[in-house]
Amino acid sequence: MLPFKLVYSDGYYLPIGAHVFPAEKYRRIHDRLIEARVAEASDFLTPEPASDQDILLVHRPQYVHKLKTGTLTAREELELEIPFSPQLVDAFWLAAGGSILAANHALKDRVAVNIGGGFHHAFPDHGEGFCMIHDVAVAIRRLQRDDKIRTAMTVDCDVHHGNGTAAIFAGVRVPSAPLPSTSAAPGASPAKMRNAHAGDVFTISLHQHNNYPLWKPPSSIDVDLPDGIGDDDYLAWLDNALSSALRQFEPDLLCYIAGADPYREDQLGGLDLTIEGLKKRDELVFRVARARDIPVMVTFAGGYAQNVEDTVTIHCNTVVAAKEVFADTMSC
Numbered sequence: 446m447l448p449f450k451l452v453y454s455d456g457y458y459l460p461i462g463a464h465v466f467p468a469e470k471y472r473r474i475h476d477r478l479i480e481a482r483v484a485e486a487s488d489f490l491t492p493e494p495a496s497d498q499d500i501l502l503v504h505r506p507q508y509v510h511k512l513k514t515g516t517l518t519a520r521e522e523l524e525l526e527i528p529f530s531p532q533l534v535d536a537f538w539l540a541a542g543g544s545i546l547a548a549n550h551a552l553k554d555r556v557a558v559n560i561g562g563g564f565h566h567a568f569p570d571h572g573e574g575f576c577m578i579h580d581v582a583v584a585i586r587r588l589q590r591d592d593k594i595r596t597a598m599t600v601d602c603d604v605h606h607g608n609g610t611a612a613i614f615a616g617v618r619v620p621s622a623p624l625p626s627t628s629a630a631p632g633a634s635p636a637k638m639r640n641a642h643a644g645d646v647f648t649i650s651l652h653q654h655n656n657y658p659l660w661k662p663p664s665s666i667d668v669d670l671p672d673g674i675g676d677d678d679y680l681a682w683l684d685n686a687l688s689s690a691l692r693q694f695e696p697d698l699l700c701y702i703a704g705a706d707p708y709r710e711d712q713l714g715g716l717d718l719t720i721e722g723l724k725k726r727d728e729l730v731f732r733v734a735r736a737r738d739i740p741v742m743v744t745f746a747g748g749y750a751q752n753v754e755d756t757v758t759i760h761c762n763t764v765v766a767a768k769e770v771f772a773d774t775m776s777c
């Protein structure tokens with residue numbers, strides 16, 4: 446039995462037909478975790494859909510109304526990049542409920558993983574890039590409303606910039622001084638780290654600069670990575686960003702958006718990380734959080750490997766990494 450919970454439902458499947466987004470990945474991750482004996486049936490919790498009230502903590506009433514009544518304009522549906530259906534709405538409400546459940550369990554068990562979610566391109570008033578509802582933001586706002594947390598930090602390691610996250614949590618920002626750690630970053634790499642002051646949620650995005658989305662609203666820390674960056678440089682930048690962030694901000698909850706698409710064989714990504722490098726990335730985030738006693742809620746976001754099994758392996762490894770890092774915290 447795992448020392449933490451996994452949140453999953455067959456309802457996470459996105460009914461989008463043949464699509465670059467492998468909607469069946471959630472079920473395959475669930476099945477692989479069981480088959481590989483990483484987890485057992487009792488490790489999984491089944492989420493309830495988020496309530497409309499929860500969704501409205503982040504999203505505008507007019508947008509939510511359009512989703513509930515199927516009245517998006519053709520342009521809005523195009524921007525979503527997945528075909529609209531009432532079933533799709535249900536799947537996103539469920540993913541948001543899953544992230545709320547995972548966040549609550551992270552507070553109890555130090556870590557919890559939603560085998561889904563991470564829809565970081567959703568904005569308050571529209572969806573884009575396969576993301577209709579920002580489940581992570583909904584979970585943060587719900588826990589804040591319930592007085593369970595005051596602050597949170599999002600650590601977005603999907604290959605694409607977390608534009609929705611940055612926009613939602615922008616709040617009032619003031620430019621801050623250049624990071625003292627910038628000079629300590631890997632030498633030859635032309636990657637850039639940008640910094641802005643955070644509100645009650647500190648947002649970090651580590652992403653490929655030359656990739657979707659074209660407009661990248663500022664996160665609290667943005668690390669704009671050049672094309673083709675490999676494991677070592679990536680891990681150094683992540684380490685650097687986490688250290689800088691945690692010098693500036695003390696979160697009550699860390700929301701790790703563990704995209705599988707920085708993988709070298711991803712169809713929508715242009716970085717060069719290996720499957721082993723991605724597992725080290727997960728371990729790094731978990732070790733940092735554990736060392737500082739910050740609860741971690743994990744969501745999976747993107748993953749478009751040529752071979753879907755690679756995407757499944759990368760996501761399963763995130764659970765394995767959590768198990769390895771948090772396993773010995775159960776003893777009492």
Ligand SMILES: [Zn+2]
Pocket residue numbers: 603604605704706746747748
């Ligand atoms: Zn992505």
